[in-house]
Amino acid sequence: MVTLILLLVMTVVAVSLLESGHFQSLMARNLQFSERVFEQSQGEIEGQLAKLIDDDANIVSAVSVQGVEQNLTQITADDTALTQSISLEYAGDTRASIGNSIEGGSATGMRLILQSNVELDSQNIHSNQTQALTYVKPK
Structure with a gap:
């Protein structure tokens, strides 16, 4: 009750x-x-992501989210692959595309993927960014 x-x-x-x-x-x-x-x-993640590339398109350093800087130094020393592409098209619309891709670190257990693409045409500006940082268990 x-x-x-x-x-x-x-x-x-x-x-x-x-x-x-x-x-x-x-x-x-x-x-x-x-x-x-x-x-x-x-905003902090976007503000802290930076890629420093020298004139020869070699990666000098990559700085990402806080606390990852040390791992990125190991990644770049091991198996980082840097891809940079620039394409221009003048047929019809004026179009320019710039792309950067950095991928690496599987040997150290850290895997980093940074991709950024900027596409310009006579009408619009399109920007694409992908950031992924994952831990891969070393074999």
């Missing part, structure tokens, strides 16, 4: 809180906080 009364009181309290909008405001604040954290971390 006491349990039934306690359950009834808890139900009344929960319904009154729902009607007052308290839970909705908590959920809205939590959602806003999550969105801010996502935008901030996305």
Whole structure:
């Protein structure tokens, strides 16, 4: 009987809180906080991704998300492959495409894939970026 009364009181309290909008405001604040954290971390990742390439198109260093710099130094010493492509088309629309791809690190257990493509035409600018850093168990 006491349990039934306690359950009834808890139900009344929960319904009154729902009607007052308290839970909705908590959920809205939590959602806003999550969105801010996502935008901030996305901006930090994009801001910290950098590729330094010398005149001979050799990779000098690659800096990615915090804490990965040391691993990237090992990756570039082992089996990093750098691909850079530039293509221009003048048939019809003026179009230019620049692409960079860096992939490597499987021998060290870290695998890094950085791809960025920029495509320009007379109307629009399209930019594509893919960043992936995964751990591959060394064999």
